[in-house]
Amino acid sequence: RPRLYSGMQPSADSLQAGNYIGALLQWREMQSSYDAFFSVVDLHAITVPQNPEELREKTRRTAAQYIAAGIEPSKSTLYVQSHVRAHAELAWILSTITGFGEAGRMTQFKDKSQRYGQDSTSVGLFTYPVLMAADILLYQSELVPVGDDQKQHVELTRDLAERFNSRFGTTFTVPTPVIQKDTARIYDLQNPTSKMSKSAESDAGVLWLLDDPAKSAKKIMRAVTDNEGSVRFDRENKPGVSNLLTIYAALTGRQVGSIEDEYAGRGYGDFKKGLAEVVVDEFGPVRERANALLDDPAELDRLLAANAARADEVADATLADVYERVGLLRRV
Ligand code: AQP
Numbered sequence: 001r002p003r004l005y006s007g008m009q010p011s012a013d014s015l016q017a018g019n020y021i022g023a024l025l026q027w028r029e030m031q032s033s034y035d036a037f038f039s040v041v042d043l044h045a046i047t048v049p050q051n052p053e054e055l056r057e058k059t060r061r062t063a064a065q066y067i068a069a070g071i072e073p074s075k076s077t078l079y080v081q082s083h084v085r086a087h088a089e090l091a092w093i094l095s096t097i098t099g100f101g102e103a104g105r106m107t108q109f110k111d112k113s114q115r116y117g118q119d120s121t122s123v124g125l126f127t128y129p130v131l132m133a134a135d136i137l138l139y140q141s142e143l144v145p146v147g148d149d150q151k152q153h154v155e156l157t158r159d160l161a162e163r164f165n166s167r168f169g170t171t172f173t174v175p176t177p178v179i180q181k182d183t184a185r186i187y188d189l190q191n192p193t194s195k196m197s198k199s200a201e202s203d204a205g206v207l208w209l210l211d212d213p214a215k216s217a218k219k220i221m222r223a224v225t226d227n228e229g230s231v232r233f234d235r236e237n238k239p240g241v242s243n244l245l246t247i248y249a250a251l252t253g254r255q256v257g258s259i260e261d262e263y264a265g266r267g268y269g270d271f272k273k274g275l276a277e278v279v280v281d282e283f284g285p286v287r288e289r290a291n292a293l294l295d296d297p298a299e300l301d302r303l304l305a306a307n308a309a310r311a312d313e314v315a316d317a318t319l320a321d322v323y324e325r326v327g328l329l330r331r332v
Contacts, residue, residue, distance in 0.1 A: 003173070004030060005141035007039035007081065008066075010058040011050075012198035014210035015065050017279075018186035019198070020286075021250040026145050026180065028070040036076040037139045037311060038066060043081045043088065043131060047124040048116065060297060061290070063304055065209055068289035073307055081135065083308035086315035090134035091127070093322055094160050097167070098130050102159070106152060133157035138315040140173040148179050149195075168325040171318075186247060189223040192239035207247075207279065210287050217276035220244070221269075231263035231271045241268070248275050251282045 006027060008019060015024070027038060040062045045055060059080055071078055081087050103109070106129050113121040132153050136144055137160070144154050154177035161172040186196045190205030200206050205223075207216050224240040233256050235242045249256045263271045293300050324330070 001033065001035040002142045003139050004034035004036040004143045004145065005039070005136050005139050005175075006036075006145050007041040007044075007135060008062060009045045009198075010040050010042055010055065010062040011045050012208075013058055013061055014208040015062065016186075016196050016198055016209065017207035017247060018196040020069060020209055020283075021186050021247065022147055022180050022184045023145070024066065024069040024071070025250065026178075026184070027066075027076075030143075030145065031071060031076045034143065037141070037314075038071055038076055038078045039081045039135060039311075040066070040079070041081045041135065044128060047122060047128050048112070049120070060300060061210075061294065064290045064293040064300060065286070067293060068286045069209075073303055077307050077310045078304070079307040079311045080304055083304065084138075084311045084315050086138055086312070086319040087131065087134050090138055090315075090319055090322060091131040093326060094133050094137075094164070095127055095130045097163055098127075098156075098160060102156065103127065103129065106156070108149065108153070129153040129156050130160075133160045136175050137161055137172045138318050139311075140314075140318065141175045142173055143178050144175050145178040145180065147185070151177055151179055164322075171321055171325055184246075184250065186250075187239065187243040189219055189240075189243070192224055192243045207283075209283055210290060211283075213280040213284050213287075216279055216283065220276045220279060221272050223272065225268050229267060231260055231266070231268070233260065241271075244272070244275055248278055251278050 006023065008015070008023060027036065030036060040059050042055065042059050045058075063078065063080065066078055067073060103126060109126055109128065112125060116125075129152075132150075133156060136154070136157050144157075146154060154175065158174050161174045165171055165174075188194050188196050188200060188205035189207065190202065196206055198206075204219065207219060223244060225244075226238050226240060228238065231241060231245070232238065233242045233245050245256050245259055248254070248259050252259075263274070
């Protein structure tokens with residue numbers, strides 16, 4: 001089976017609907033046909049300030065949500081990034097072949113460093129894409145499913161793989177990004193032109209996977225729409241309704257057109273009630289499974305350790321090859 005790598009940051013207690021629809025649903029689908037590595041990227045999360053105790057807890061919670069959403073640790077390798085030391089080691093090697101200007105062109109860094117200001121922007125935030133390249137290349141991944149905001153980072157990964165291969169001999173598989181369809185992009189319910197995000201300033205427009213179902217239903221009933229009153233997909237002129245239709249379609253596997261037909265001539269109230277039911281039915285069981293896993297953290301930690309050991313095997317082999325090729329003296 002071809003290798004696949006993807007990950008998510010443990011940057012909140014709960015994942016949000018965009019993470020679920022844009023990433024987890026696809027991962028679940030792909031895990032049977034690929035030898036998949038799914039990581040909780042805690043080393044990436046600390047590129048911006050984190051509270052240590054909370055970070056530990058968020059890392060466990062994120063892993064629990066992967067499993068609760070249907071990622072099977074017996075089929076896929078589901079592990080915590082910092083458990084596999086090779087990530088940090090390969091990132092160092094790759095940083096020595098990355099151009100300063102090349103890294104400086106990454107738009108996510110420009111955005112995030114602006115948000116945090118120069119004094120609070122770390123070098124780690126700057127080299128974030130190099131760590132991401134290490135994540136992907138360690139597993140000789142052929143495919144990397146990501147949102148289009150991550151496309152530039154995967155392009156850099158490809159450039160680094162090709163550069164290393166031509167300088168030191170073929171070592172890395174050059175990966176291909178699998179960019180999620182536009183229809184898998186979920187927007188904030190209160191601000192439907194910006195993407196739904198774990199770190200949104202206000203929580204009112206974010207649907208959390210682990211939230212109380214009644215709370216999620218309320219957020220949907222209050223979602224921003226428009227004055228037209230017809231349930232119709234039109235991203236440009238009706239971003240709010242279009243976003244709700246996208247969520248509806250993604251969670252039911254139905255076509256947007258069939259949902260439009262179902263709600264033709266009915267008001268937004270009915271439509272939102274319908275969507276609230278869909279969301280509660282989908283997220284409810286995920287929430288229960290995640291909470292059950294979190295009730296026994298020792299068992300969850302053991303499972304993550306076993307998966308990390310599996311990841312280690314593949315990662316260590318790649319790293320040993322890399323050390324050899326760049327001319328580091330082998331420790332005997
Ligand atoms: N709104 C979204 N719609 C579709 N997909 C989304 N993803 C995130 N938001 C949406 C996908 O989820 C995965 C996890 O990404 P991440 O944790 O590395 O961070 P992110 O992409 O920046 O997601 P967040 O929730 O906005 O996190 P914070 O707030 O911590 O930066 C990726 O595959 C992403 O495409």
